[in-house]
Amino acid sequence: MSAHVIADDAEALAVAASLAAEFRPGASARDAARRLPRAELDRMSASGLLAVTVPAGHGGADVGARTLAEIFRLLATADASLAQIPQSHFAYVNVIRRQGTSEQREFFFAALLAGRRFGNAQSEAGTRHVQDIRTRLEPRPDGSYVLTGVKHYSTGALFADWIPVLARTGDDRLHVAYVPSGAPGLTVVDDWDGLGQRTTASGTVRLDGVPVPADRVLPHHLTFEGPQLHGALAQLLHAAIDTGIAAGALAEAAEFVRTKSRPWFESGVETAAEDPLLIQRFGELALCTKAAEALLREAARSVDAARADLRDDTAAEASVAVAVAKVQAARAAVEVSSALFEVSGTRSAADSLNLHRHWRDARTHTLHDPARWKIQHIGRFVLNGTRPPRHGLL
Template identity: 75%
Template sequence: MSLPAASARPVHVIASDAEALAVAARLADAFRPGAARRDAERLLPREEMARLTASGLLGVTVPRSCGGAEVSARTLAEVFRLLATADASLAQLPQNHFVYVNVLRAQGSRAQREFFFGEVLAGRGFGNAQSERGGRHIQDYRTRLTPDGAGGHLLTGEKHYATGALFAHWIPVLARGAGDALHVAYVERGAPGVTVVDDWDGMGQRTTASGTVRLAGVAVADDRVVPHHLTFQGPQLHGANAQLLHAAIDAGLARAALGEAAEFVRTRSRPWFESGVETAAQDPLLIQQFGELDLRVRAAEALLAAAADAVDTAAAGLTDETAATASLAVAAARAEAARAAVESGSALFDLAGTRAAQEGLNLNRFWRDARTHSLHDPVRWKVQHLGRYALNGTRPPRHGLL
């Protein structure tokens, strides 16, 4: 499969937080009308990803010193929330891109940052090859990075749930090197030995193409390898930044499902005969349900904003305490947003009624997307860490998933 062309369209460079938000809002409005059909027919969003790339959104976290806007976590979270109100799969696709831009910001050498940030600003995006199947747990990585005897490395393994890899120019690969130390190897998608398989068959987020990446003795130059294990030797925001974007996707999904339900009730639903009202939108029981759901969605949105602010505060003065505060704020946002998204996607049918269940409307995509995305990492462990801190003052661990 050929690489996507970075120069197929001119790539804009976004200059500010305000511009990033305006661009995201415009793209969300453009992507929304085709979302149901893309999901129903599993039409991979190649054109939409090309538009997103050309818009410059992929470059907004590049540092100002390297030509980017270096937007705040608050802005980036809102960008993802806006995109998710339109299409949760499209919002999911670039999530890993920003994670691996952050890896370079944290541990990349000056030369690596200059090279890869130039790639990003030119429209060459990152995918991911992180998760594996069959291990004892999610961080039991068996992909190996071994010396090739000539100053470089060979990369061998198989990755699954590789969201973004199919559309990427560069695939960051998590691998174990000498002493089992964790590294990220940035490999070109079209490099010899790299195979990207579109075999994702999830019930939700159908168009993320989160398939398999096979790595068969892939040659990797030394200057394409970043020592990721060093990230976790001190206070870090790796997990908080990554999880913040997941929370934003869930918050956007929750708001989208509630909005879809409201539009359906206003325009297509009939009132229940016992209600004594002329339209379904006047039914006091429905109004109450909408109010209760709106409270839950507002709570998720408020926690998302607070978590983003905590990440920004920690980034400005990183200590063990500020990192813990940020991680816990993100954990709260992620837990509440996931619950709000699943609940809103399910309640849509209670609110809209029998007609909403027609297969052709594909309204179940909101619940399917929320249910699938909420499985990314368990909410119960977010709540566990919140409880440990609230009761005993125990800071969350530095494993990068919180």
């Protein structure tokens, strides 16, 4: 596989906008038929968009958090599933950047610039909680490892060249093992049946004695032993997806009302778009969406500032800013995608139109991690100056 190499932030945004425009017309049909977007992901890889965070010293554009968040927002306005698939990809690029050796960085950054994709195998089902990782990385006499476990919600794994696997060693420390697709003992099962995000293929990964060379394992536990932005960056991208869902739903609602809706007979106007009550509601929905977009930009700015001066205080400020953006984005995505039907009327509920995909995507994606706990951390920080904990979900 070969890929274009994007030069800078401006080109990255232009490419993202172009791909969003290209992906938008087929998004509803892909969702309705659950047609997996392999061709679209290949286009994304070839465009160079998946390598934009490769450091400049390795030939990448090294874009900032604000650019990366906008890339995800743009893609999600067109197709929320397509936007979600590379979220983990960038999170695990960040792991290499922070914890990789010089040899690991050289190897993987070159692969990324050539268009290779990361998936993920991190979450597990049936454990006590999301941080209770039971997949095991057992050492062998020659210094290599063997992976054993079962992962769920493995977004992107089915389409990946490399699958980063979260696992614990005998001392219970967390590591990431980068496993190539097709490795012996690795099985990726397309059993995702969520009501939304239908084409993310967020299914099951089974690891049955998968061999892993020592140089494909990174000490992820070190990430959380000091100030870090791993969680903030990962959550920023989730916030961008929700914000994009809200904007996409709002745009589709406006188009429907302008072209297909009838005015209510009591309004006394000729078209639905002139109905003062609909105008009022669209204004409210726009405020909700614009607030999410503004908070997303502010959160990304905070992440960029912390990256330039990483300390406990700056990392905490970035994490809280991202939590604020994520809470608002989740609210906007669910409210606007639901209100789409309120403003568009009975005709919009036709299953054949598939307008409900926006709500299904919002309702599914916003379950990723609970906003109620983010609000707790926001409140503790604002009231008592308590820094949020160091973990990958905040």
